[in-house]
Amino acid sequence: MKLMWQYTMKYKFLVLVNLVCAFGFVLIELGLPTLLAQMIDVGVKNKDFDYVQTLGWYMLLVVLVGISLNIGLGISTARITSSITADIRDDLFAKTQTYSHIEYEKFGMASLITRVTNDAYQIMLFLQNILRMGLITPVMFGMSLFMVFRTSSSLGMYVLAALPILLLGVVAIAKISDPLSMKQQRNLDKMNSILRENLSGLRVIRAFVKEDFEEQRFESVNEAYASSSKKLFWLMAFAQPGFFFLFNIVMVIIIWTGSVQISQGSLEVGTLIAFIEYIFHALFSFMLFATVFMLYPRAAVSAGRIQEALAVEPAIVNPIDGIVETKTAGYLAFRQVTFAYPGQSETPVIRKISFTAQPGETVAFIGSTGSGKSTLVQLIPRFFDASEGVVELDGHDVRTYQLPALRKKIGYIPQKALLFSGTIAENLRYGKEDATEEEIIHALTIAQAIEFVSALPKGIHTKVSEGGSNLSGGQKQRLAIARAIIRQPELYIFDDSFSALDYQTDAKLRAALYPITRQATVIIVAQRVGTIRHADKIIVLNEGQIVGAGTHEDLLVTCPVYYDIASSQLTEEELKK
Template identity: 85%
Template sequence: MLKLMWRYTMRYKGFVLMNLICAMGFVLIELGLPTLLAQMIDEGAKNNDVAYVEKMGWYMLLVVLVGILLNIGLGISTARITSNITADIRDDLFAKTQTYSHIEYEQIGMASLITRVTNDAYQIMLFLQNILRMGLVTPLMFGMSLFMVFRTSAYLGMFVLAALPILLIGVIAIAKISDPLSKTQQTNLDKMNSILRENLSGLRVIRAFVKEDFEEKRFATVNDAYATSSKKLFWLMAFAQPGFFFLFNIVMIVIIWTGSIQINQGSLEVGTLIAFIEYIFHALFSFMLFATVFMLYPRAAVSAGRIEEALAIESEIVSPKNGITQTKTAGVLSYQNVTFAYPGQSETPVIRTISFTANPGETVAFIGSTGSGKSTLVQLIPRFFDVSAGSIELDGHDVRAYDLPALRNKIGYVPQKAVLFSGTIAENLRYGKEDATEEEILAALTLAQAMEFVSALPEGIDTQISEGGSNLSGGQKQRLAIARAIIRHPEVYIFDDSFSALDYQTDAKLRAALYDVTRQATVLIVAQRVGTIRHADKIIVLNEGQVVGTGTHEELLETCPVYYDIASSQLTEEELKK
């Protein structure tokens, strides 16, 4: 934890130096006031020297003004350091998550990642605020106060020393108790975020199956667990502070009683006792504040550990040094004995020893039963996953040898589930091409058969899309996702079952329009409907992760029983004979 904080804090050395100067100055000012007060009483008030009292009063006023300025400087430097560090941590975490492959996302979990970027970073900020404001001031104040205590009266100082071990034992005990509670609290917060995320994204399913009560109970269970751990932490802190004050007050009573006896005996001045009480107050109060900071440590340590874990994870999918960025050909794709198994499932490959070639100008389609590995097969090209065995070559080079951005810039990928982002329709299409003009956007929408519904919207391409595209139908989202891929004019088009939400008429129009745009590119289509792929140059039939047939629609009807079964379940006898 300390390494993490030190690494980020050292980015702002100027503000750290300002913080140290203001903290040290503030301590000297705070301890200077009791000294001036003691002199005012013992040398001025006792001797009825009005001029001396006034002079010391002006000195004290000046010291107070300087103390105010130093305190303001301390607050400014603390605020700048903590806000910048929190922003840096969140930026670094977000940037790191962008490098994760699907494996790392599954390893940590989406809800946990969101918690780490938001709540865990906030816990670090709270701890740093206390460290920089009190964590620096209080040790200095405590040390200087103890020095002044023993300099003023070594005898009375012994009472302060007697209380310190009790305070120290209390702080250590509280820290040990709060550490497991903090870990439990953060774990429960992850679970809460996970359930909340699932509920918000699956709201329609929950309502369709009338499971609102079940989900409420599920959330309430985790919420109660979070509340229980939080209550225990709050109870711990609630008892800690009064306990410290109780001990603090006992020490003060003993010192005032003993000091009064010494004044009565003439061995101690009134002003000295008042200054001594101030020094003790600063010493014990500083220790108590530092103890409060120390009690925050377990929670911050848990958060820091989770942040460090997320930052330390290295992605399984990395861009090689000096990766390939340019090739002589454009769109030549070759699968060579490709086998793939998801991590942790090496004994059950999803696809096995698949080989085929696709050239520019060709449309290659994949069809098969659910779970046959169609989507997985095409997701290996942009390296969402890496092959377990064999190789995939694009333009004569293994995809793993490419610079990742260069590889993915060659590909126009339309996922099975159309994903749109909050923003305008134009902004979503510019994901495909950042500098796309309005004319290019309109042309892509026209090709994707989306212009009709977009032009009917009040603001056209400037219409705002809700989070996840919830204000659009499934077919509208798919057409916008297709337009986003078209606008970049890639070398390889991958349509991963991206026509499933379209009606047959729109599907046919869209594929006809795509023909002119994609005639120089390699087109891969994953589909469930035979009607979508029957005119493909090559159809690859998959069953249980293996190729069981390759050819045109007509050839497969005669040579591949699996394809015939799929086709006969979707087409009429007349259509099968055509």
């Protein structure tokens, strides 16, 4: 409730309008039975039709005012709830931008999407009810109860006797619905996760003929979600008829007792009608409030999940007073760096890594799968932080930089090329927002992508599907490289970024890259010896440790691991060159 209260208080004026409209509407609703009683007991009883007509006009005016207040209540409620939901989603999205890979793995992508969409929606539904009915019903109930006892204390005792039963029912339903709501949200997370995996891995599923297996997996989670939802709906479905049953019993008893009192002359007809109206408002408002209260467990679960996502402290912290500028550009040093993933401190991925790189120099990393190559380069832009040792850029520990300043120095091309929905030009402008078409074409030319882009119907304005699914792996890699080139960074990181290219394109691209990277530092992670054989320094990794460093020619002689890799890829003649 604290989370919802914090966001609601951002709109104090609208909340005030909401309160005024709610209280005004209550007064109007309770004023009508009073006027009706006067009309019957005085006007109709005395056959004073002028008095009846006058009160009729008053009642019409009261109804019009009530309608206006109800409309105002609806508008203010809609404004508040839609604004709060937008704020929650904005804050959640902004928070996820600060997450490191550790937090994403902790929550899971599907769960985060559910929190931003469905959980925020559940809070909106609850607030809509609480701001409309939740404000009106307690006031309506209290004032109606006052009018009930003011009109006839003897009849009011029947209403009072029904309240404990209603209250017990509400508490019982809330207790039962809380764990069901939690289970429902968890099942929704699982369902979103399976759906996301299915859509992204559709080709693999079809290749292995696993459609039936995936259908069963989804059906199982979907049935679990449907089961918990049905239980909640059954609970709500039984609650309302139960309230009405008790409500009707009370009404029958009061009408019977009231009729006896009228026949004895101790109660007026108009007073009984007004009394019935007051009882209706009292019990019906209690029932509506109970309905709102029963929505609370689900909203509380959603609010808790959102609060959990907002409260988590990212493992990678952006120092507010961090470095934003340096005198030098492109000087990189690893000093006795060790890294282990959280929870795996006993098995570091890389151990005691030390090397330096400077502008105009190309340093390459090669090694077997799982040797820690990609993990190592991800420490430079602080996707992870070193467990031990220091990663320095331009003489400063990377942890002392402001994150945007650090990452603007770097042109990172990931192992898996990722493109965003939009045009090719928009994707390249991720690297440089104000890039001109000439700059885009120049970057595409260097990345050996201009030929296939020019052949597309709309050239650089061709739409790219989500994740670049309408392009081949090699095309996506070249566009990802162009995106980094257009930035003209101080440090290039190619994380196995040439793997999808044929040897000829690979050679052309590296030759085109050389003139524009002469003043920058280039870090290359590769599996192919042909991609890195001309690097100034090649570092060989094996099981997270450096087992060799030097040029291609030196390593063929001094490093058995490198020789084994090279001999498996190159011919005898190429090894001797």
